[in-house]
Amino acid sequence: MIGNSLVQHMNAEVQADFISTDLAAIILDISSAAIVVSGIVNRNVFDSLNEDKQTINTHGERQHRLDIQAQDIFISYLKKSEKCKYLISEECDDIINLMNGNLQESVYSVCLDPLDGSSNIDVNVSVGSIFSIFCQQRQLIDRWNPISSGQEQRVAGYFLYGTSTMLVLSYGHGVHGFTLDVNVKEFRLTHPYISLPKTGAIYAINEGNTEDFPLQIRQYLAYCKQFDPENNLPYKSRYVGSMVADMHRTLLKGGIFLYPSTGMHTNGKLRLLYECNPMAYIIEQAGGLAIDGMRPILHIPVLNTHQTVPFIAGSYNMVKNVLNLYKNESINNHLYYSC
Ligand code: AFP
Numbered sequence: 001m002i003g004n005s006l007v008q009h010m011n012a013e014v015q016a017d018f019i020s021t022d023l024a025a026i027i028l029d030i031s032s033a034a035i036v037v038s039g040i041v042n043r044n045v046f047d048s049l050n051e052d053k054q055t056i057n058t059h060g061e062r063q064h065r066l067d068i069q070a071q072d073i074f075i076s077y078l079k080k081s082e083k084c085k086y087l088i089s090e091e092c093d094d095i096i097n098l099m100n101g102n103l104q105e106s107v108y109s110v111c112l113d114p115l116d117g118s119s120n121i122d123v124n125v126s127v128g129s130i131f132s133i134f135c136q137q138r139q140l141i142d143r144w145n146p147i148s149s150g151q152e153q154r155v156a157g158y159f160l161y162g163t164s165t166m167l168v169l170s171y172g173h174g175v176h177g178f179t180l181d182v183n184v185k186e187f188r189l190t191h192p193y194i195s196l197p198k199t200g201a202i203y204a205i206n207e208g209n210t211e212d213f214p215l216q217i218r219q220y221l222a223y224c225k226q227f228d229p230e231n232n233l234p235y236k237s238r239y240v241g242s243m244v245a246d247m248h249r250t251l252l253k254g255g256i257f258l259y260p261s262t263g264m265h266t267n268g269k270l271r272l273l274y275e276c277n278p279m280a281y282i283i284e285q286a287g288g289l290a291i292d293g294m295r296p297i298l299h300i301p302v303l304n305t306h307q308t309v310p311f312i313a314g315s316y317n318m319v320k321n322v323l324n325l326y327k328n329e330s331i332n333n334h335l336y337y338s339c
Protein backbone atom coordinates (compact mmCIF):
# COMPACT_ATOMS: atom_id res chain seq x y z
CA MET A 1 0.00 0.00 0.00
CA ILE A 2 1.30 3.46 -0.88
CA GLY A 3 1.58 5.64 2.20
CA ASN A 4 1.70 9.30 3.04
CA SER A 5 3.51 11.93 1.03
CA LEU A 6 6.88 12.98 2.47
CA VAL A 7 5.31 16.26 3.64
CA GLN A 8 2.51 14.43 5.49
CA HIS A 9 5.00 11.96 6.92
CA MET A 10 7.28 14.72 8.23
CA ASN A 11 4.34 16.61 9.75
CA ALA A 12 3.25 13.46 11.59
CA GLU A 13 6.81 12.82 12.83
CA VAL A 14 7.07 16.42 14.11
CA GLN A 15 3.73 15.96 15.94
CA ALA A 16 5.03 12.73 17.46
CA ASP A 17 8.20 14.55 18.61
CA PHE A 18 10.43 12.24 16.59
CA ILE A 19 12.05 15.16 14.77
CA SER A 20 12.22 18.95 15.17
CA THR A 21 10.33 21.33 12.88
CA ASP A 22 13.62 22.77 11.55
CA LEU A 23 15.14 19.39 10.73
CA ALA A 24 11.93 18.34 8.99
CA ALA A 25 12.01 21.58 6.96
CA ILE A 26 15.63 20.98 5.92
CA ILE A 27 14.78 17.44 4.80
CA LEU A 28 11.92 18.83 2.70
CA ASP A 29 14.25 21.46 1.13
CA ILE A 30 16.82 18.82 0.26
CA SER A 31 14.08 16.60 -1.20
CA SER A 32 12.72 19.43 -3.37
CA ALA A 33 16.25 19.98 -4.70
CA ALA A 34 16.65 16.26 -5.39
CA ILE A 35 13.48 16.25 -7.52
CA VAL A 36 15.14 18.88 -9.74
CA VAL A 37 18.43 16.94 -9.77
CA SER A 38 16.53 13.80 -10.76
CA GLY A 39 15.19 15.76 -13.76
CA ILE A 40 18.65 16.86 -14.95
CA VAL A 41 20.03 13.34 -14.49
CA ASN A 42 17.21 12.01 -16.69
CA ARG A 43 17.90 14.66 -19.33
CA ASN A 44 21.65 14.07 -19.37
CA VAL A 45 21.73 12.18 -22.65
CA PHE A 46 20.19 15.16 -24.47
CA ASP A 47 22.24 17.83 -22.71
CA SER A 48 25.56 15.99 -23.07
CA LEU A 49 25.15 16.02 -26.88
CA ASN A 50 25.86 19.74 -26.74
CA GLU A 51 28.66 19.76 -24.23
CA ASP A 52 30.59 17.14 -22.30
CA LYS A 53 33.62 18.94 -20.90
CA GLN A 54 34.88 17.53 -17.64
CA THR A 55 36.73 19.45 -14.95
CA ILE A 56 38.86 18.29 -12.01
CA ASN A 57 37.57 18.70 -8.46
CA THR A 58 39.54 19.64 -5.34
CA HIS A 59 40.42 15.98 -4.72
CA GLY A 60 42.02 15.73 -8.16
CA GLU A 61 39.13 13.59 -9.44
CA ARG A 62 37.33 14.07 -12.74
CA GLN A 63 34.19 16.09 -12.26
CA HIS A 64 31.13 15.63 -14.40
CA ARG A 65 29.20 18.73 -15.53
CA LEU A 66 26.26 17.44 -13.48
CA ASP A 67 28.33 17.25 -10.26
CA ILE A 68 28.44 21.06 -10.20
CA GLN A 69 24.89 21.57 -11.44
CA ALA A 70 23.56 19.22 -8.75
CA GLN A 71 25.56 21.03 -6.06
CA ASP A 72 24.23 24.42 -7.21
CA ILE A 73 20.65 23.15 -7.07
CA PHE A 74 21.04 21.87 -3.51
CA ILE A 75 22.68 25.18 -2.48
CA SER A 76 19.87 27.29 -3.93
CA TYR A 77 17.12 25.28 -2.15
CA LEU A 78 19.00 25.30 1.17
CA LYS A 79 19.65 29.05 0.90
CA LYS A 80 16.01 29.89 0.23
CA SER A 81 14.64 28.68 3.55
CA GLU A 82 17.62 29.84 5.66
CA LYS A 83 17.17 26.92 8.03
CA CYS A 84 20.72 25.74 7.59
CA LYS A 85 24.02 27.39 8.38
CA TYR A 86 26.71 25.66 6.36
CA LEU A 87 27.03 23.21 3.51
CA ILE A 88 30.10 21.00 3.33
CA SER A 89 30.13 19.52 -0.14
CA GLU A 90 32.36 16.88 -1.67
CA GLU A 91 32.64 19.03 -4.78
CA CYS A 92 33.85 22.18 -3.04
CA ASP A 93 36.99 22.87 -1.04
CA ASP A 94 35.44 25.66 1.00
CA ILE A 95 32.60 25.41 3.44
CA ILE A 96 29.59 27.22 1.97
CA ASN A 97 27.71 29.73 4.11
CA LEU A 98 23.98 29.31 3.47
CA MET A 99 22.66 32.16 5.59
CA ASN A 100 22.84 34.93 2.93
CA GLY A 101 24.30 37.32 5.49
CA ASN A 102 21.14 36.94 7.58
CA LEU A 103 21.89 37.42 11.25
CA GLN A 104 19.31 34.88 12.32
CA GLU A 105 21.32 31.88 13.45
CA SER A 106 20.70 28.26 12.63
CA VAL A 107 22.38 25.40 14.45
CA TYR A 108 22.21 22.93 11.58
CA SER A 109 24.72 22.17 8.84
CA VAL A 110 24.64 19.71 5.97
CA CYS A 111 27.29 17.38 4.51
CA LEU A 112 26.58 16.47 0.91
CA ASP A 113 27.85 14.38 -1.96
CA PRO A 114 25.71 16.06 -4.67
CA LEU A 115 26.12 13.33 -7.29
CA ASP A 116 27.79 10.12 -6.25
CA GLY A 117 28.87 7.67 -8.95
CA SER A 118 28.90 10.37 -11.59
CA SER A 119 31.36 8.44 -13.77
CA ASN A 120 28.36 6.14 -14.41
CA ILE A 121 26.01 8.83 -15.75
CA ASP A 122 27.10 8.75 -19.36
CA VAL A 123 26.49 4.99 -19.57
CA ASN A 124 23.00 5.36 -18.12
CA VAL A 125 23.72 3.58 -14.83
CA SER A 126 22.10 4.63 -11.54
CA VAL A 127 23.69 7.43 -9.52
CA GLY A 128 22.69 9.12 -6.29
CA SER A 129 23.06 11.97 -3.80
CA ILE A 130 24.07 11.38 -0.18
CA PHE A 131 23.56 13.77 2.74
CA SER A 132 23.64 14.11 6.48
CA ILE A 133 22.52 16.88 8.82
CA PHE A 134 24.24 17.70 12.07
CA CYS A 135 23.89 20.23 14.83
CA GLN A 136 26.63 22.86 14.96
CA GLN A 137 26.37 24.85 18.17
CA ARG A 138 29.74 26.55 17.87
CA GLN A 139 30.96 28.77 15.04
CA LEU A 140 32.41 26.65 12.28
CA ILE A 141 35.89 28.13 12.45
CA ASP A 142 37.73 24.89 11.88
CA ARG A 143 36.73 24.03 8.35
CA TRP A 144 38.78 20.84 8.42
CA ASN A 145 36.94 19.35 11.34
CA PRO A 146 33.22 20.22 11.23
CA ILE A 147 32.08 17.32 13.44
CA SER A 148 34.05 15.07 15.75
CA SER A 149 32.48 11.80 14.54
CA GLY A 150 29.51 10.38 12.64
CA GLN A 151 27.68 9.93 15.94
CA GLU A 152 26.86 13.64 15.77
CA GLN A 153 24.67 13.12 12.71
CA ARG A 154 20.99 13.83 13.41
CA VAL A 155 19.70 12.81 9.98
CA ALA A 156 21.20 10.79 7.14
CA GLY A 157 19.75 9.98 3.76
CA TYR A 158 20.37 9.29 0.13
CA PHE A 159 18.55 9.70 -3.16
CA LEU A 160 18.86 6.99 -5.76
CA TYR A 161 18.26 8.12 -9.34
CA GLY A 162 17.47 4.70 -10.78
CA THR A 163 14.53 3.15 -12.58
CA SER A 164 12.61 5.28 -10.13
CA THR A 165 13.92 8.01 -7.87
CA MET A 166 13.95 7.08 -4.21
CA LEU A 167 14.75 8.79 -0.94
CA VAL A 168 15.97 6.61 1.92
CA LEU A 169 16.00 8.47 5.19
CA SER A 170 16.75 8.03 8.88
CA TYR A 171 16.49 10.50 11.76
CA GLY A 172 17.01 7.95 14.51
CA HIS A 173 13.59 6.27 14.34
CA GLY A 174 14.22 3.50 11.85
CA VAL A 175 14.86 3.80 8.12
CA HIS A 176 12.11 4.81 5.70
CA GLY A 177 12.03 4.69 1.90
CA PHE A 178 10.04 7.10 -0.28
CA THR A 179 9.52 6.83 -4.04
CA LEU A 180 9.07 9.83 -6.31
CA ASP A 181 5.70 9.91 -8.04
CA VAL A 182 6.83 11.75 -11.19
CA ASN A 183 3.27 12.67 -12.17
CA VAL A 184 2.78 14.86 -9.12
CA LYS A 185 6.48 15.45 -8.30
CA GLU A 186 6.03 14.20 -4.78
CA PHE A 187 7.80 11.55 -2.67
CA ARG A 188 5.49 8.93 -1.16
CA LEU A 189 6.24 6.48 1.61
CA THR A 190 6.70 3.08 -0.05
CA HIS A 191 9.19 1.32 2.26
CA PRO A 192 8.41 2.07 5.96
CA TYR A 193 10.79 0.71 8.61
CA ILE A 194 13.31 -0.96 6.33
CA SER A 195 15.02 -3.78 8.17
CA LEU A 196 18.28 -5.12 6.80
CA PRO A 197 18.25 -8.94 6.73
CA LYS A 198 20.73 -10.32 9.30
CA THR A 199 22.43 -12.27 6.57
CA GLY A 200 22.40 -12.28 2.78
CA ALA A 201 23.98 -14.01 -0.19
CA ILE A 202 25.47 -11.13 -2.21
CA TYR A 203 28.90 -9.50 -1.91
CA ALA A 204 29.85 -6.26 -3.67
CA ILE A 205 33.47 -5.23 -4.15
CA ASN A 206 35.75 -4.03 -6.94
CA GLU A 207 37.51 -7.36 -7.28
CA GLY A 208 39.99 -6.01 -9.81
CA ASN A 209 41.96 -4.75 -6.80
CA THR A 210 42.16 -8.18 -5.11
CA GLU A 211 45.96 -8.42 -5.18
CA ASP A 212 46.19 -5.15 -3.23
CA PHE A 213 43.56 -5.94 -0.59
CA PRO A 214 44.54 -6.61 3.05
CA LEU A 215 44.92 -10.29 3.93
CA GLN A 216 41.61 -10.38 5.88
CA ILE A 217 39.65 -9.17 2.85
CA ARG A 218 41.31 -11.73 0.59
CA GLN A 219 40.45 -14.42 3.15
CA TYR A 220 36.86 -13.21 3.22
CA LEU A 221 36.59 -13.27 -0.58
CA ALA A 222 37.85 -16.87 -0.58
CA TYR A 223 35.11 -17.67 1.99
CA CYS A 224 32.43 -15.99 -0.22
CA LYS A 225 33.37 -18.30 -3.09
CA GLN A 226 33.31 -21.58 -1.16
CA PHE A 227 30.84 -24.25 -2.25
CA ASP A 228 28.51 -24.76 0.73
CA PRO A 229 24.85 -24.57 -0.45
CA GLU A 230 23.50 -25.10 3.11
CA ASN A 231 25.00 -21.73 4.04
CA ASN A 232 24.02 -20.06 0.75
CA LEU A 233 27.63 -20.27 -0.44
CA PRO A 234 29.01 -19.38 -2.89
CA TYR A 235 27.56 -15.88 -2.63
CA LYS A 236 26.58 -13.93 -5.73
CA SER A 237 28.89 -11.13 -6.81
CA ARG A 238 27.26 -7.82 -7.79
CA TYR A 239 29.03 -4.46 -8.21
CA VAL A 240 27.56 -1.36 -9.82
CA GLY A 241 30.37 1.09 -8.94
CA SER A 242 27.84 3.66 -7.66
CA MET A 243 27.89 3.46 -3.89
CA VAL A 244 24.23 4.50 -3.55
CA ALA A 245 23.06 1.74 -5.91
CA ASP A 246 25.26 -0.91 -4.29
CA MET A 247 24.20 0.11 -0.78
CA HIS A 248 20.51 0.29 -1.72
CA ARG A 249 20.55 -3.28 -3.01
CA THR A 250 22.42 -4.35 0.14
CA LEU A 251 19.88 -2.61 2.38
CA LEU A 252 16.84 -4.17 0.73
CA LYS A 253 18.12 -7.67 -0.05
CA GLY A 254 20.83 -8.17 2.53
CA GLY A 255 24.48 -8.66 1.66
CA ILE A 256 27.80 -6.95 2.16
CA PHE A 257 29.53 -4.01 0.44
CA LEU A 258 33.28 -3.60 0.77
CA TYR A 259 35.65 -0.84 -0.28
CA PRO A 260 38.86 -1.70 1.62
CA SER A 261 42.28 -0.11 1.32
CA THR A 262 44.08 -0.80 -1.96
CA GLY A 263 47.51 -0.06 -3.38
CA MET A 264 46.17 3.10 -5.00
CA HIS A 265 43.92 4.13 -2.08
CA THR A 266 45.90 3.14 0.99
CA ASN A 267 43.23 4.43 3.38
CA GLY A 268 40.24 3.42 1.26
CA LYS A 269 38.65 5.55 -1.44
CA LEU A 270 35.29 6.53 0.03
CA ARG A 271 34.93 9.78 1.96
CA LEU A 272 34.11 9.57 5.65
CA LEU A 273 32.01 12.77 5.79
CA TYR A 274 29.98 12.54 2.61
CA GLU A 275 29.67 8.82 1.92
CA CYS A 276 30.64 6.51 4.80
CA ASN A 277 29.12 8.31 7.81
CA PRO A 278 25.63 8.82 6.31
CA MET A 279 25.53 5.25 4.95
CA ALA A 280 26.79 3.82 8.26
CA TYR A 281 24.05 5.70 10.14
CA ILE A 282 21.37 4.26 7.83
CA ILE A 283 22.83 0.74 7.94
CA GLU A 284 22.99 0.74 11.75
CA GLN A 285 19.45 2.12 12.02
CA ALA A 286 18.29 -0.76 9.81
CA GLY A 287 20.03 -3.33 12.05
CA GLY A 288 23.28 -3.84 10.14
CA LEU A 289 26.93 -3.04 10.81
CA ALA A 290 29.43 -0.66 9.22
CA ILE A 291 33.14 -0.89 10.07
CA ASP A 292 36.54 0.07 8.68
CA GLY A 293 37.94 -3.35 9.62
CA MET A 294 38.17 -3.06 13.42
CA ARG A 295 36.22 0.10 14.28
CA PRO A 296 32.57 1.11 13.81
CA ILE A 297 32.53 3.80 11.10
CA LEU A 298 30.46 6.11 13.32
CA HIS A 299 33.21 6.11 15.99
CA ILE A 300 36.04 7.19 13.67
CA PRO A 301 37.32 10.68 14.59
CA VAL A 302 36.80 13.15 11.75
CA LEU A 303 40.20 14.72 11.07
CA ASN A 304 39.44 16.64 7.89
CA THR A 305 36.80 17.01 5.21
CA HIS A 306 38.81 15.01 2.65
CA GLN A 307 39.34 12.02 4.91
CA THR A 308 38.81 8.59 3.39
CA VAL A 309 38.37 5.31 5.25
CA PRO A 310 38.08 1.64 4.35
CA PHE A 311 34.35 0.81 4.39
CA ILE A 312 32.68 -2.55 5.02
CA ALA A 313 28.93 -2.48 5.60
CA GLY A 314 25.78 -4.50 5.34
CA SER A 315 24.05 -7.47 6.96
CA TYR A 316 25.07 -7.89 10.58
CA ASN A 317 26.31 -11.49 10.36
CA MET A 318 28.26 -10.92 7.15
CA VAL A 319 30.09 -7.83 8.40
CA LYS A 320 30.70 -9.62 11.70
CA ASN A 321 32.45 -12.37 9.71
CA VAL A 322 34.89 -9.78 8.36
CA LEU A 323 35.37 -8.25 11.81
CA ASN A 324 36.17 -11.73 13.17
CA LEU A 325 38.91 -12.12 10.57
CA TYR A 326 40.40 -8.78 11.63
CA LYS A 327 40.19 -9.83 15.29
CA ASN A 328 41.68 -13.20 14.46
CA GLU A 329 38.59 -15.02 15.75
CA SER A 330 36.59 -17.86 14.24
CA ILE A 331 34.82 -16.44 11.17
CA ASN A 332 31.40 -17.68 12.31
CA ASN A 333 31.41 -16.20 15.82
CA HIS A 334 28.25 -14.09 15.77
CA LEU A 335 28.11 -13.00 19.37
CA TYR A 336 26.72 -9.48 19.55
CA TYR A 337 29.32 -6.93 18.56
CA SER A 338 29.34 -4.19 21.10
CA CYS A 339 31.19 -1.01 20.29
P1 AFP B 1 32.60 8.52 -9.03
O1 AFP B 1 31.68 9.54 -8.42
O2 AFP B 1 33.91 9.08 -9.49
O3 AFP B 1 31.91 7.71 -10.10
O4 AFP B 1 33.02 7.51 -7.84
C1 AFP B 1 32.02 6.74 -7.26
C2 AFP B 1 32.49 6.18 -5.95
O5 AFP B 1 32.92 7.21 -5.09
C3 AFP B 1 31.40 5.35 -5.27
O6 AFP B 1 30.11 5.73 -5.60
C4 AFP B 1 31.69 3.95 -5.73
O7 AFP B 1 31.29 2.97 -4.80
C5 AFP B 1 33.19 3.94 -5.89
O8 AFP B 1 33.58 5.29 -6.16
C6 AFP B 1 33.64 3.07 -7.02
O9 AFP B 1 35.02 3.09 -7.08
P2 AFP B 1 35.82 2.09 -8.05
O10 AFP B 1 35.52 2.55 -9.46
O11 AFP B 1 37.25 2.28 -7.67
O12 AFP B 1 35.32 0.70 -7.82
